[in-house]
Amino acid sequence: MRDLSPGNITLKKCLLALTVVAATTAGLSGCSSTAVQPTAALSADEAKADRLSTIRDQLNSSEFDDARQGLQDISPTSLPARQRAEWHLLATQLLIHQGDAEAAANQLNAFERFINQASNGQQNRAALLQAGILELSGHWLQAARERDFISGTLSGQQQEDNEQQLWQDLLQIPDTVLQDAAAIAPDTRFGGWLKLAAISRNYRLTLDDQVASLNDWRQQNPGHPASQKLPGTLSQLESIAAERPQHISVLLPLSGRLARSGQAILDGFMAAYYQSLSQGSPVPVIDVMDNNQLTDINAAYFEGVMNGSQWLIGPLSKDDVQSLASQPVLPLPTLTLNYADLMPDAESSSASPDDLYQFGLSAEDEARQVADRAWADGHRRALVMAPQGDWGERVYSAFRDHWLNLGGDIAETRFYPRTNDYNPEVRQMLNVDDSASRHQSVQSLVRLPVEFEPRPRQDADWLFLLALPEQARLIKPALAFNFAYDLPVYATSQVYSGTDNADRDRDLNGIRFCDLPWLLRPSEIRAQMDKDLGSNGGSYARLHAMGVDAYRLMERIRQLQAFPDSRIYGASGILSLDDQRRIHRSTECTEFAGGVPVRLAEQPAAPLNSAEAP
Numbered sequence: 001m002r003d004l005s006p007g008n009i010t011l012k013k014c015l016l017a018l019t020v021v022a023a024t025t026a027g028l029s030g031c032s033s034t035a036v037q038p039t040a041a042l043s044a045d046e047a048k049a050d051r052l053s054t055i056r057d058q059l060n061s062s063e064f065d066d067a068r069q070g071l072q073d074i075s076p077t078s079l080p081a082r083q084r085a086e087w088h089l090l091a092t093q094l095l096i097h098q099g100d101a102e103a104a105a106n107q108l109n110a111f112e113r114f115i116n117q118a119s120n121g122q123q124n125r126a127a128l129l130q131a132g133i134l135e136l137s138g139h140w141l142q143a144a145r146e147r148d149f150i151s152g153t154l155s156g157q158q159q160e161d162n163e164q165q166l167w168q169d170l171l172q173i174p175d176t177v178l179q180d181a182a183a184i185a186p187d188t189r190f191g192g193w194l195k196l197a198a199i200s201r202n203y204r205l206t207l208d209d210q211v212a213s214l215n216d217w218r219q220q221n222p223g224h225p226a227s228q229k230l231p232g233t234l235s236q237l238e239s240i241a242a243e244r245p246q247h248i249s250v251l252l253p254l255s256g257r258l259a260r261s262g263q264a265i266l267d268g269f270m271a272a273y274y275q276s277l278s279q280g281s282p283v284p285v286i287d288v289m290d291n292n293q294l295t296d297i298n299a300a301y302f303e304g305v306m307n308g309s310q311w312l313i314g315p316l317s318k319d320d321v322q323s324l325a326s327q328p329v330l331p332l333p334t335l336t337l338n339y340a341d342l343m344p345d346a347e348s349s350s351a352s353p354d355d356l357y358q359f360g361l362s363a364e365d366e367a368r369q370v371a372d373r374a375w376a377d378g379h380r381r382a383l384v385m386a387p388q389g390d391w392g393e394r395v396y397s398a399f400r401d402h403w404l405n406l407g408g409d410i411a412e413t414r415f416y417p418r419t420n421d422y423n424p425e426v427r428q429m430l431n432v433d434d435s436a437s438r439h440q441s442v443q444s445l446v447r448l449p450v451e452f453e454p455r456p457r458q459d460a461d462w463l464f465l466l467a468l469p470e471q472a473r474l475i476k477p478a479l480a481f482n483f484a485y486d487l488p489v490y491a492t493s494q495v496y497s498g499t500d501n502a503d504r505d506r507d508l509n510g511i512r513f514c515d516l517p518w519l520l521r522p523s524e525i526r527a528q529m530d531k532d533l534g535s536n537g538g539s540y541a542r543l544h545a546m547g548v549d550a551y552r553l554m555e556r557i558r559q560l561q562a563f564p565d566s567r568i569y570g571a572s573g574i575l576s577l578d579d580q581r582r583i584h585r586s587t588e589c590t591e592f593a594g595g596v597p598v599r600l601a602e603q604p605a606a607p608l609n610s611a612e613a614p
Contacts, residue, residue, distance in 0.1 A: 048079060052086050059093055067094055081117035088114070089122060092129045101136040108133065124153055128162065135169060141181065144169035148190040151225070167231040170197035175569060176599075192217075192224045200234060201569055206272075207244070207555045208281035211237050233563045244555045247285045249304035249332075251297075251314030254290040262290075262316055264540040265337060268547020268571075269313070271529050276551075284554070291315050297323065301331040311335065313550055325352040335359055335553060337546065339582060352580065357557055359583040361546055361572065363391075364398035366492040366587060369514050370464060371403040373589055374490050379462040383429060383487075384413040385475065386466040395466055395492070403464075411460040422471070426478040430456035462488040465511070469497045473507045488512070493587065498541045502595030509595065514587040518545035518571040520599055521588075525571075545571035553583070 051074060058067040071094065076087045088111040095104035111118070111126055118126070127150040134143035147166040154162055170178065170193060182198035185191035199205070199213045214237060218227045229235075250269065252262035266288065277283050287307050294300050297320055304312050312334045315321065324330065325340035333355040339362060340352065374382070382403060386392040392415060400410065416425045463484075467475060472495045479487060493515040495508065518526060519541060529544055549570040553560075560566055560577035568575040573585035590597040 045080060045083070048074065049083055049086075052083060052090065055090050056086075059090065059097075064094065064097055081114045082119065082122070085111050085114035085118045085122055089125055089129065092126075092133075096129065096132045096136055099136065101133050104129070104133050104136070120153075124150060127153075131165070131169075135165075138172075140169045140172040141177070144173075144193065145190055148193060151189075163225055164231065166193065167197070167226075170194070171201070171232075171567075173197075175201040189224060192221045193226065196221075196224075196226055196231075196234075200232070206276055206279065206281060206552070207237070207241050208276065208279065211241055233559060233566050236559060236563075240556060240559050241282075243558070244282070245284050245310040247287075247307070247309045248311045248313060248554060249287045249289060249300070249307065249309040251289045251291050251300045251312060252337075253292050253316055254288075256292045258316060259292075260540070261543055264543035265316065265547040265550065267529065267533060268544035268549075269551045270547075271525055271532075271544070272548040272551035275525050275528075289314075291317075291320070305331055311554060313337070313554070321358065324356055325358075327353055327356075329353055330355050333357070335550060335557065337550065342580075354581075357553075357577070357581045357583065359546075359550060359553060359575075361542055362585065363395045363492055363494065365585050366514055367395050367399035367464075367466070368402040369586055369589075370490045370492060371399055371406060371408070373512070373514065374462055374464070374488075375403075375406045375408060377488075379408070379488065381409045381411050381460045381462075383411055383460045383463045384466075385425070385429065385463065386413070386415055387468075387471070388415045388417050392466055399464060399466075411457070416471075418471075420474070422475045423478045423481065426475060426484075427482050430479075430482050430484055432456055432482050456482060456484040456487070460487075462490060465489050465491045465495065467491060468494055469505070469508075472511065473505070476509075476511060477507050493542075496597060500596045504595070505592060506595040508592040510592060512589060512591045512600070513597075514589045515597070516542055516545050516572045517569075517588055518542070518548075520590055520597060523571070542572070548572075549575065 051070065055067045055070040058064075058070065067090070071087065071091055074087060076084050079087055088107050092104045092107040092111065095101075095107060108126060108129055111122075115123065115126075127146060131143045131146040131150070134140075134146060144166050147162050147169065151159060151162055151166070173181075178194070178201055179198050182191075182194040185194040196214075196217055199210060199217060202210070202213075205213065214230075214234060221227050250266065252266055253259055254262050254266070270286075273283055273286065285308075287304070287309060289300055289303060291297070291300060291314065294303075297315065300314075301312065309332060312332045314334075314337055315324075316337045318338045318340070321336045321338045322340045324334065324336065330353045335357045336359065338360045339358045384396060384399070386396045396413065396415075400413075403410065412429055414425055414429050416422060419425075463479070465472060465475060472491065476489065479485065479489070489511045491511050491513040493513055495511060495513050496515055496519070497505075498519055517523075525548060526544070549568075549572045552568065552570060553575070556568055557577070560568065560575070560583075561581070564577070564579070566576070570585075573587040576584050576586075578584060589600045591600055592598075
């Protein structure tokens with residue numbers, strides 16, 4: 001056992017529940033697994049052992065208040081060595097449930113003093129609890145390694161539960177960290193786990209690439225426990241590949257005011273198609289329709305059905321998507337490229353047709369992720385600057401609701417107009433004028449010169465900035481001019497043009513934002529698109545990524561629905577599906593340094609409900 005130095009605590013109920021079950025099922029050697037009320041016939045030591053067994057049963061049954069009281073009623077110093085070891089294990093288990101990693105680690109370290117007197121079952125439980133503390137602290141790689149180490153001493157359901165949790169730990173690791181670890185992993189059992197997880201998390205791979213890589217891994221690791229029973233949805237890959245749609249209709253605006261956006265999405269969609277074709281993967285028949293050349297959406301469905309299509313991709317217009325969301329049924333399963341407004345009964349899965357799936361580049365998702373990131377970085381009280389208008393208010397509302405739900409506060413929100421000078425807005429938000437007024441009042445009272453430097457308000461510790469690049473290039477320097485040069489600033493992807501320009505974006509240095517993997521890391525498909533189409537950055541580059549992911553979603557959207565914890569690691573971010581069949585994106589976090597984005601070495605910014613892959 002090793003001493004623990006937990007970092008930031010991230011409470012994951014699913015992890016803790018599994019830790020509690022795994023840690024308690026081994027049993028205490030010499031103790032009954034069924035609580036028996038002490039009687040006069042029992043010795044004092046037998047009565048204490050019986051009481052500890054009862055506490056373990058209470059923890060197993062989630063009767064945490066009773067277990068806490070039971071532990072408090074027993075003085076550990078009055079117990080024989082093995083029972084004292086048990087007391088410390090139970091206290092560790094309870095503290096993990098309470099989310100106190102540091103106190104749990106202290107109790108587990110106290111257990112080590114009695115390890116020579118502990119039973120094998122107790123030692124196994126201690127190792128599982130150590131993994132639970134590491135998970136509670138967000139140290140996923142170390143937790144997975146600990147679980148692999150103990151796995152060989154377990155058997156049956158306990159071993160299976162431990163391996164399932166090991167897999168979940170690996171899926172919590174940022175994919176770049178996981179890929180690097182897998183690249184240098186030795187040919188050991190744990191190295192096999194790392195390489196398998198890296199295959200499941202490699203967003204560059206197509207579905208067929210993943211199937212082929214998985215088969216290669218199994219041939220190279222025939223004796224690995226995961227080779228006998230593939231974890232998560234990896235076991236479904238081949239059937240998902242076999243059941244993918246064979247004929248698809250794509251409905252986009254290829255003329256009119258949205259023509260360039262529609263064409264950019266189509267370019268990405270077809271780039272993913274041709275990549276699959278060049279690799280020898282099965283590809284569907286694709287019919288492309290310009291919705292501006294059709295009378296209405298029903299005409300698109302009619303043409304798609306007549307052509308034998310199994311899915312419709314589109315439309316792009318929010319009004320069209322809103323119209324589809326109000327229909328009771330649809331002629332074809334449909335993946336829209338925008339989001340409808342949530343229906344009044346949105347908490348019910350009947351709020352939209354069963355075969356309607358919605359996907360887009362939602363700024364609201366990014367605003368929630370910014371809130372998660374700021375909270376994980378230790379910030380608690382925010383200032384907000386957002387543009388006037390429906391878009392700014394809608395994105396701000398998503399941020400506000402999520403930030404307040406996390407437990408944060410908002411000191412002030414300013415909706416700014418479009419202007420060439422944001423200094424007055426920034427100055428008022430920071431209350432710099434109030435600071436100057438106080439100085440004048442003091443100086444008038446003492447009637448002597450008073451040294452003074454204006455100070456911005458001190459009741460907020462970060463700024464959420466919703467702005468386009470041209471606005472942010474004026475707002476960030478205005479913060480420094482008004483003495484808030486050290487105020488942390490976080491933004492959505494709209495702050496980045498999509499094209500690196502160090503001279504133009506030097507004023508954005510220090511701003512943290514989250515953006516698409518497509519823009520932040522190289523990929524073969526993007527390099528090929530840039531070669532074929534010419535470098536076309538900015539918003540159109542993001543639409544290229546959206547088109548790529550729309551194609552790839554077709555292969556796996558049923559997987560996302562069948563396995564709610566699954567994820568797709570796409571060009572536009574980590575994609576998941578909620579119970580309203582709306583695709584959500586989690587993007588990568590980065591920071592401007594030297595006028596260009598530099599990716600952050602990050603731990604998960606917020607509790608994840610699970611990050612199953614592929």
